[in-house]
Structure formats: structure tokens, C-alpha cells
Amino acid sequence: MKQRAPLTLAAVTAALAALTGVAALTAPAADGKATDGRAAAARMPVERSLLVCPGPSSSDIAETTYTSFTPGAPAGEGKGSARLLGATKDAKPVLEPKEPGKPLGATASGADAPALTGSADGVLAPGWTAQLTTKVSVGRTRGVLGVGCTAPGTDFWFPAVSTAKGREDYVHLTNPDDAAAIVDIKLFGPDGPAKPDAGTSESIRVDPKSTKTVLLSTLVPGAQLADATAHVTTRAGRVGASVQVGEEGVGADWLPASVDPAGSLVLPGIPGDAASVKLVVFVPGEEDADLKVRLAAREGSISPAGSEQVHVKAGMTAAVDLKDLTRGEPGSLLLTPSDPKKSAPVVAALRVVRGSGAKQDIGFIPATGAVGARATVADNRPEENTTLLALTAPGADAKVKVTASPGTGGGEPASQEVAVKAGTTQTLTLAPAGGKGSYALTVETVSGGPVHASRTLTLPHEGITMFTVQGLSDDHSTVSVPKAVQDLSVLTG
Numbered sequence: 001m002k003q004r005a006p007l008t009l010a011a012v013t014a015a016l017a018a019l020t021g022v023a024a025l026t027a028p029a030a031d032g033k034a035t036d037g038r039a040a041a042a043r044m045p046v047e048r049s050l051l052v053c054p055g056p057s058s059s060d061i062a063e064t065t066y067t068s069f070t071p072g073a074p075a076g077e078g079k080g081s082a083r084l085l086g087a088t089k090d091a092k093p094v095l096e097p098k099e100p101g102k103p104l105g106a107t108a109s110g111a112d113a114p115a116l117t118g119s120a121d122g123v124l125a126p127g128w129t130a131q132l133t134t135k136v137s138v139g140r141t142r143g144v145l146g147v148g149c150t151a152p153g154t155d156f157w158f159p160a161v162s163t164a165k166g167r168e169d170y171v172h173l174t175n176p177d178d179a180a181a182i183v184d185i186k187l188f189g190p191d192g193p194a195k196p197d198a199g200t201s202e203s204i205r206v207d208p209k210s211t212k213t214v215l216l217s218t219l220v221p222g223a224q225l226a227d228a229t230a231h232v233t234t235r236a237g238r239v240g241a242s243v244q245v246g247e248e249g250v251g252a253d254w255l256p257a258s259v260d261p262a263g264s265l266v267l268p269g270i271p272g273d274a275a276s277v278k279l280v281v282f283v284p285g286e287e288d289a290d291l292k293v294r295l296a297a298r299e300g301s302i303s304p305a306g307s308e309q310v311h312v313k314a315g316m317t318a319a320v321d322l323k324d325l326t327r328g329e330p331g332s333l334l335l336t337p338s339d340p341k342k343s344a345p346v347v348a349a350l351r352v353v354r355g356s357g358a359k360q361d362i363g364f365i366p367a368t369g370a371v372g373a374r375a376t377v378a379d380n381r382p383e384e385n386t387t388l389l390a391l392t393a394p395g396a397d398a399k400v401k402v403t404a405s406p407g408t409g410g411g412e413p414a415s416q417e418v419a420v421k422a423g424t425t426q427t428l429t430l431a432p433a434g435g436k437g438s439y440a441l442t443v444e445t446v447s448g449g450p451v452h453a454s455r456t457l458t459l460p461h462e463g464i465t466m467f468t469v470q471g472l473s474d475d476h477s478t479v480s481v482p483k484a485v486q487d488l489s490v491l492t493g
Contacts, residue, residue: 041480045126052240053116053149054172056134064108064134067379069440070100080122086114089209105408115211117176126477131378143251146468152238156257158230160280160349163217166248174211174240181206181237189225227319229282251361258366263343265367268332269390269454276353277322289344297331301423332392332425354465370450372474376442377455388456393420396449403442404430411435
């Protein structure tokens with residue numbers, strides 16, 4: 001009989017990760033001890049992170065800031081590298097951060113600012129985040145457009161898109177890999193699936209290391225869908241996907257993807273001075289959804305008068321005009337099943353307008369996952385009243401720690417613990433001491449139930465309250481790694 005050499009822990013972990021994507025051997029028993037001879041899995045930092053950023057703007061007068069940040073270990077506790085490159089085969093680096101804990105920024109002007117792809121490894125990988133913020137002063141796409149760079153994927157939901165007159169919604173598809181990606185885009189309006197023009201919405205090819213934009217109205221010529229949902233999937237490969245919205249006379253911003261379909265959703269951080277709020281909901285499954293609508297404000301949750309519940313038919317998009325429901329106080333929207341025993345998964349987003357008349361600006365708030373162990377948003381500005389963080393605890397009291405990093409030009413980090421009561425939204429402004437340049441905000445769960453968060457960045461211009469809202473979601477900076485308590489050669493049998 002041939003004798004096997006014992007496997008190293010690293011080899012077992014790598015093999016399991018390759019097969020499952022999670023390096024965990026077994027779940028711990030109720031007493032915290034793992035069964036069948038193995039110890040409970042430990043959490044270890046990820047060793048590599050990938051990000052994709054869409055192309056910022058088609059405007060020649062656009063001013064774009066790229067910001068990169070990794071929280072975590074101080075300099076000297078490990079090595080790592082990170083690069084954000086233009087999404088072309090012969091791209092040059094736009095950002096190359098050197099150490100965690102310090103944000104790094106770069107700027108670009110005009111319509112030639114590129115979409116980006118990049119990776120980070122070693123000490124720079126866990127929690128690596130990047131943000132692009134674009135300001136366009138005049139024209140059809142004027143406004144502040146902000147979006148966090150995302151990991152590439154294969155399935156994205158975008159409620160609140162439109163093909164109506166006066167709207168230009170472009171899906172940006174960026175392929176970070178060395179093989180072509182093949183993408184399908186389906187649109188769902190208030191009457192169900194929209195019939196696309198033959199051959200336009202299926203098998204869209206995105207070449208390797210490149211980006212492609214698709215104007216949604218060209219997929220369904222003649223269809224005036226005021227409120228719709230776009231579903232972006234890949235047949236081959238993976239992409240980063242975001243929707244850039246321009247609305248004539250109102251402004252422009254990015255619409256990120258909603259969190260995956262779920263029975264209950266949180267849409268965090270509606271500005272207190274919102275002049276108009278519209279909820280757009282879609283049911284991907286075969287069962288209708290009946291949802292309870294609540295606004296979580298500072299002192300508790302209330303049901304908006306006349307919009308306490310919403311019924312959404314399966315496969316259809318529903319829109320609810322919530323008007324100025326915040327009435328001067330920031331809040332977050334909570335969607336839960338009207339009957340807890342009948343829960344249909346949904347996706348949702350909010351279209352938010354601030355200002356009036358010719359001085360309006362538009363922003364979007366999709367349903368966002370919880371911050372989990374830790375979440376970060378980059379490119380916060382130290383100027384007074386520009387950055388507001390909203391924290392919502394939908395189901396149970398919670399406590400979080402918020403940390404402002406140094407600025408890109410220096411400063412000392414600042415931290416604050418915040419208690420968030422169940423069913424409320426708490427807001428705060430936190431900046432580094434003596435900070436110069438933009439900085440990052442990191443939220444860590446200390447105790448209690450899940451917390452959802454978003455950051456509103458406001459950059460006024462000539463009387464227009466230009467703004468953008470970015471959600472914070474768990475950065476998944478750690479993975480489960482098995483702890484060996486016996487000879488792991490048994491795993492090779």
C-alpha cells in the first residue's frame with residue numbers, strides 16, 4: 001500500500017477554497033467545538049481582492065476624483081500591492097496605493113477618464129475599496145455622480161431605471177478578465193417583461209479588458225417605461241455593472257445594483273430635505289409580494305400616510321410616490337412582508353430629488369446589505385455639511401464604531417461609537433483631526449443586531465444641492481479557514 005504524505009493546512013485550505021469559494025471544513029457544534037475531529041473554523045484575512053469601476057462621464061467638462069482605501073493593519077504588519085488600471089489591454093496605472101490606513105486619490109478631467117479594473121493582494125486586500133466621484137457643472141448630465149467600485153459578478157438587479165422621454169439610462173459593463181464576457185439585459189415594466197428589439201438585449205459581447213455602454217431605451221424602441229427594472233446577467237464570463245442616469249432638467253447620478261432579492265429590505269439614508277421620493281419595487285419570483293412600508297427616523301419608525309403597504313405582482317415593477325416623506329429629518333425606508341408567513345423576495349430602489357424648479361438634483365438609493373463585521377466608503381470631504389453618515393438598525397438595538405481615516409493630504413484618524421436603537425436611523429458627521437483632502441469612513445459592528453448604512457456627499461453648486469448617496473455593505477475581508485486538531489491526511493482518502 002502506498003503511503004500518503006500528510007497535507008499541510010494551507011494545501012487543504014487552498015483546495016477547499018478552489019472548490020467551494022469558502023475555506024471552511026465544518027460548522028461548530030452548539031458548544032462551540034467542531035464535530036468529527038476538527039476544530040471550529042477561524043476567520044482569516046482574504047489574500048486578494050478585485051474591483052471594477054465604470055467610466056465616469058461623457059461630458060467634456062466633467063471633473064472626476066478616484067479614491068482608493070484599505071482599512072486594517074498598520075504599515076509594517078505585512079506586504080501587499082494594489083493597482084487600479086484603465087480598462088484596456090495596454091492600460092497604465094491610475095492609482096497604486098502602498099499601505100493600508102491611508103487613502104490615495106487621483107483626478108481626471110473630461111470624457112476621456114477611463115473605466116478601471118484592478119486587484120489588491122497581501123495586506124492591501126482585506127476591505128479594499130475604491131470610489132469615483134464626478135462633478136458636472138452644467139449641461140444635460142449636470143450634478144454630482146458618485147459610485148463605489150464593485151467586485152465583478154454575473155447577476156445584477158437595477159430597479160428604478162427608465163426608458164421614458166427625458167431620461168437617458170446607460171448600463172455600463174466592464175470586463176476585467178482576459179476572455180470575452182457575454183451579457184443579457186432584460187427589462188421589466190409595470191406590465192411585466194418588455195419586448196426587446198430583436199437581437200439587441202441578448203448575447204452582448206464585452207471584449208477582454210474593456211468596457212461597453214448600452215442605452216436602455218434602444219433595447220425597447222418606442223416603449224416609454226417611466227419606472228422599470230433591468231436584470232443584467234452573463235452567459236459567459238463576469239462583468240462589473242452600474243447604471244448611469246441622466247434626467248433632463250433634474251440632474252444625473254449612478255444607480256448601483258440592489259442587494260440580492262430578499263423578503264425584507266433596507267434602503268438607508270434618505271436626505272431630510274428630499275423634495276420627492278419614489279419607491280420602485282420588483283418581484284423576480286412567481287408569487288406576488290405584499291409589503292409593509294415604514295420610515296425609520298431618529299426617534300422610531302412610522303408608516304407614511306397613504307402608503308403604508310404596497311402590492312407588487314410577480315414579474316412586474318411597481319412604483320410608489322412617497323413625496324416628501326422625510327419632512328426635514330433624515331431616515332431610511334424599511335420594507336417587510338405584510339404577513340410574515342408569506343414572504344416573496346423583492347428588489348428595490350429609491351429615486352430621490354432635492355431642490356426645486358431649475359435647481360434640482362437627483363440621486364438613487366438601492367436596497368443595501370448590512371455592514372456586517374466591517375464596511376467602508378471612500379472619498380468623504382472635510383468641508384462642513386458635505387458628508388453625512390446614516391446608520392439604521394431595522395430589527396434590534398445595535399452599537400457600531402465609526403472611524404474616519406486620515407485625509408489624502410494628512411491628518412489624524414478619529415473614532416466614535418454610536419448606539420442605534422431598533423427601528424431608528426441615527427446620523428453623524430465625523431472627520432479626521434486636522435485632515436486635508438478626502439478621507440474614508442469605516443463602520444464596524446460592536447454588538448447587537450444588523451446595521452445598514454449609507455453616506456450622503458453634498459457638493460452645492462450655484463444654488464443647486466448637488467449630491468450622491470453610497471451604501472456601505474460588508475467588505476467580506478475575511479474567510480473561514482479550518483483549524484486542524486489531528487492528522488489531515490485523512491482528507492486525502
